[in-house]
């Protein structure tokens with residue numbers, strides 16, 4: 223039987239393989255510290271759970287939603303106005319079942335087969351898989367540690383820029399935990415205008431950014447609405463990952479194009495989830511700030527613990543992850559991740575899952591409490607000692 227060539231060399235996600243082994247280890251009563259998938263260990267605030275459960279108890283809420291409740295659009299619009307200073311009309315907002323789904327479909331709305339879509343390497347996998355599924359020609363752009371993982375437009379040849387139709391950008395960036403500054407966003411808009419490229423900005427972690435100032439929206443920079451759109455997800459901000467709700471906001475033509483495509487393939491988001499999202503966006507926001515602070519503390523705790531073990535970790539500027547090089551003796555991140563899991567019970571994600579430039583690295587998700595993190599560091603320290611002995615035997619420096 224012949225399958226679609228769209229599948230290309232797409233394989234089941236790495237998380238499935240890790241999950242299977244995790245299940246086997248747990249069945250053998252092994253202690254597991256799962257720092258792989260980026261689903262927060264925090265729970266949603268009580269007012270969000272209450273709104274969802276109240277709506278879910280009402281049998282009238284189970285029909286096709288067809289579209290967003292007007293209150294949901296009003297809620298996200300006023301959130302963008304208050305939080306980011308961005309004024310949006312109803313037609314500049316549409317909802318999706320999470321950014322993941324939105325990224326999987328948006329190129330159907332804005333690209334033709336063969337169009338060049340530029341995506342970051344390292345970067346989040348759906349940035350590549352989504353455009354590829356709709357036949358776009360995905361070209362990665364390199365992000366360098368020495369440049370703080372910020373896209374340097376000088377690294378893109380003018381010939382490539384002329385051919386490019388879409389540029390996917392995301393900061394704070396998963397997995398490398400880097401944030402961009404205002405100068406970068408201004409340059410991005412000038413660049414997009416010069417080459418008539420559509421910008422898709424994924425703002426999954428704009429509420430988990432470390433620094434004195436709250437992280438801005440791409441749409442808050444002059445001219446952004448002319449050249450692009452932003453995905454804003456409730457997943458990490460409100461510990462809402464399983465509920466699946468995000469928005470595409472910004473340029474009206476693009477937002478409406480996606481809404482039109484989705485109107486043929488989807489009948490709207492389950493109404494109780496919409497009610498919970500309204501509660502999240504309009505309710506008390508103190509939990510959001512507190513969790514950002516907690517993530518920053520967890521990142522610092524894990525960083526200092528790992529650095530003390532001689533681990534090559536870089537300080538995080540945001541997201542719910544930590545990005546690290548591989549220790550002595552390893553070049554392949556999947557081999558390392560599997561060994562780490564077997565030997566210490568700590569599950570991380572191999573950097574290769576985030577593109578060719580992610581190889582040689584590993585990502586830890588900050589999804590545990592401080593006492594557990596200490597145990598993670600202790601477990602990893604044992605692995606480190608083993609590697610040190612190996613290095614000594616080989617007469618080499620371990621890191």
Ligand SMILES: Cc1ncc(COP(=O)(O)O)c(C=O)c1O
Pocket residue numbers: 260319320321322323346392396424426455456457463466467468
């Ligand atoms: C950069 C980035 N974008 C999007 C997503 C997915 O977000 P959602 O839950 O809204 O699909 C994630 C999830 O980890 C992510 O890290």
